[in-house]
Amino acid sequence: MEIRGKRCLEFIQGQASGDISEETKNKDVLFCDEKGFVITNATVINNETLEVIIKRDVAEILKWELEKYSKFYKCEIIIKEKNISGIYDGVDFIKTTSMSNAPINKKNWDLLKLLHFDIDISKDMSLKNRPNEFGYSLEKYVSFTKGCYRGQEIIARLKYLGSKNSTLAIFKNLNADEKNQLLKIGKKIFEIELENMSYGQYIFKSFEHANKLLKSKLAASQSL
Known part of the structure; x- marks a missing residue:
């Protein structure tokens, strides 16, 4: 532009x-x-x-x-x-x-x-x-x-003010049930597909539970 x-x-x-x-x-x-x-x-x-x-x-x-x-x-x-x-x-x-x-x-x-x-x-x-x-x-x-x-x-x-104690996390190749689990404890920011792999970014007030649930699908995380 x-x-x-x-x-x-x-x-x-x-x-x-x-x-x-x-x-x-x-x-x-x-x-x-x-x-x-x-x-x-x-x-x-x-x-x-x-x-x-x-x-x-x-x-x-x-x-x-x-x-x-x-x-x-x-x-x-x-x-x-x-x-x-x-x-x-x-x-x-x-x-x-x-x-x-x-x-x-x-x-x-x-x-x-x-x-x-x-x-x-x-x-x-x-x-x-x-x-x-x-x-x-x-x-x-x-x-x-x-x-x-x-x-x-x-x-x-x-x-x-910040986002105290919040964590951003990116998960890969989640199925519908796994997405629903995360939506119960966090908020979805976006989904994107790269190289035939789907990625979803979420934000959590408490990340510990999400990490335990789907640690094998975690691609990246960042504390705010």
């Missing part, structure tokens, strides 16, 4: 959770609605225009959400398809429109992002959960020192 207009930086600063005026060229951010529900995660590239790297199937949703405000800044929002390279250095995930010498293939990228609780939002996940329920690192995606942005009040509460 491309944002054009003399005030495009000012416009996106008021929409994205991260500070895109910082010197770093590629900035990971979240776009949320007023209630703090995640529209999508994104990488913003600050060039002559602003490029916003997101999944193709969520582009129309983000465009519609941004166009509620773009007219006040006289900005144009254009959906454009580009080849994106993904790099994982063992610590950080980096997306770039430049060709990389060591890009990760899409299947490996999606699985790595999933298991590190840094999922790239698709259409089916959009506007259904808040950042903490996905497991996003607020230190990575959010600036708590910049000015106002959409969803700021809710996201600030997530930082200061």
